[in-house]
Amino acid sequence: MARGDHLVISSGDAVQPFNYAVGLHGSKFFHELKENRRIVGIKCPACGKVYTPPRRVCGDCFVENKEWLEVGPQGVIDTFTIVRYAFIDPETGKQKPVPYGYGFIRFDGADTRFQHFVELNEARPIKIGARVEPVFAEERKGTIRDILYFRILD
Amino acid sequence: MENIAIIGIGMIPIKANYKTHNFADMAWETVNAALADAGISIKDVDNVITTSNDFWDGRTISCMAVGDASGVREKNCSCVEGDGTFGAFYGMARILSGSYGTTLVTGHTKGSESISSLITNAAFDPIYERALGPDMISGCAMQARAYMEKHGLTSRQTALVSVKNHGNAKHNPYAQLPMDISVDDVLASEMIADPLRKLDCSPVSDGCCAIILANEEKAKKLCKKPVWVKGAAFTSDAYFLGDRDLADPRSLVAAAKKAYAMAGITDPTKQIDIAEVYDAFSYQELMWLEGLGICEPGQAASLLEKGDFAVNGKLPVNASGGLLSGHPVIAAGLYRIAECVRQLRGEAGAVQKDGAKTAVAQGLNGVAGQSHCVWVLGADK
Secondary structure, X not given: OOOOOOOOOOOOOOOOOOOOOOHHHHHHHHHHHHHXXXXXXXXXXXXXXXXXXOOOEEOOOOEEOOEEEEEOOOEEEEEEEEEOOOOEOOOOOOEOOOXXXXXXXXXXXXXXXXXXXXXXXXXXXXXXXXXXXXXXXOOOOOOHHHEEEEEEOO | OOOXXXXXXXXXXXXXXXXXXXXXXHHHHHHHHHHHHHOOOHHXXXXXXXXXXXXHHOOOOHHHHHOHHHOOOOOEEEEEEOOHHHHHHHHHHHHHOOOOOEEEEEEEEEHHHOOHXXXXXXXXXXXXXHHHOOOHHHHHHHHHHHHHHHHOOOHHHHHHHHHHHHXXXXXXXXXXXXXXXXXXXXXXXXXXXXXXXXHHEOOOOEEEEEEEEEEHHHHHHHOOOOEEEEEEEEEEOOOOHHHOOOOOXXXXXXXXXXXXXXXXXXXXXXXXXXXXXXXXXXXXHHHHHHHOOOOOOOOHHHHHHHOOOOOOOOOOEOOOOOHHHOOOOOOHHHHHHHHHHHHHOOOOHHHOOOOOOEEEEEEEEOOOOOEEEEEEEEOOO
């Protein structure tokens, strides 16, 4: 080996596939999304905070959430970005087309924010406080992609 | 609390790509630099904490691969996954347990060996979020938007952080990106994810840093110029970004309060001489300074404009050049601590703050600062 000639070895195409258990609360969330185009949340019995996506524990209170309720489907943009850098889509392994809008949506009736794609539309520019609604996929599979993106209403 | 001191620091220059070094090579050079700095041998080290991230290292139990080069044989060695400041906290707790007189703490990372957006995307929830492609940059872009909107800040104001820190880096031989740039250069750089432009973002980096902690007895015996830990604390916020008010770094506020209470700091603005904060993005330096109580929420930008945080200002911030000038994740917070140690020993050269007695260093974990670790360090016990 010549001086200064430093080798690099690639990991190749090896992947590490996982099967993530969605859990009781997520399973109900995705069932409602797929079958009924409904967004559900869950309320903390102590502080009253409504979580979407729903989960078992309120981290602020360390108590178990019990009360299911429907939220949205409309909401407001809490914050957003317009992604412009080319990067690898973790779903496909291919370069993702840019630009696209991405933001946190607070569903009507929910206290937490839900992240998803937001449409870029010159007539209705993306901004904090804009009202939005989800556009559902025609064929839904019980995943986060059952919502295609959020459409800006005003 | 029993007095704990930092008796040695070791850093290697932060680079875009250490093709010449594997992880153990980096650890070997860094650990030896820290031992030499402390003037001790590996025999004086009672136990070891390494800090790394398995995803970034591409290796399960990544700490094991640097053990030999960190002198762990026949020693108790444990690993922390996260920023090096959290590893240092554990190292300190081990001394406080009474079982050890000294702890060597290391942190390493190589951003260059993988695709950072995929690594940070995997920090997001695989059920609700990951498939949508969020990563460190887009997550922090949304935080930047929320923070700037809340306080009415402009990109011109946040850009000034990048100008200051890249300029400071010109005096730091360990910095990756020393640069003479203007606010206009930042605003003309490529838009990455609104409102973050390329020069608002820290680079992908490789690096390794080590510190050696000791109890008072060992510090006095082994070290001529110990730097004392006056206070240290960390706290966590919610995992889901959507559960947090991204513009309100409440876990940093809580950690700072605890660390200041230990250190007897009641007025951080007046009592802290120098700060090294986690400026992964330009806006973060401002937001974290406010979270650290160095100024009121929304005020850091105007104080920066006044020159308060410049090397010759009232309270120099990231005089080293910060992470905007080189961001080896995991090691990053240890570099912050090491830079504070240089200042408190009066060894910071052209960026030395005259008479610096008290410094604050910050590390964080998780996208957009889920957990924060705050260290108050003093030249005097």
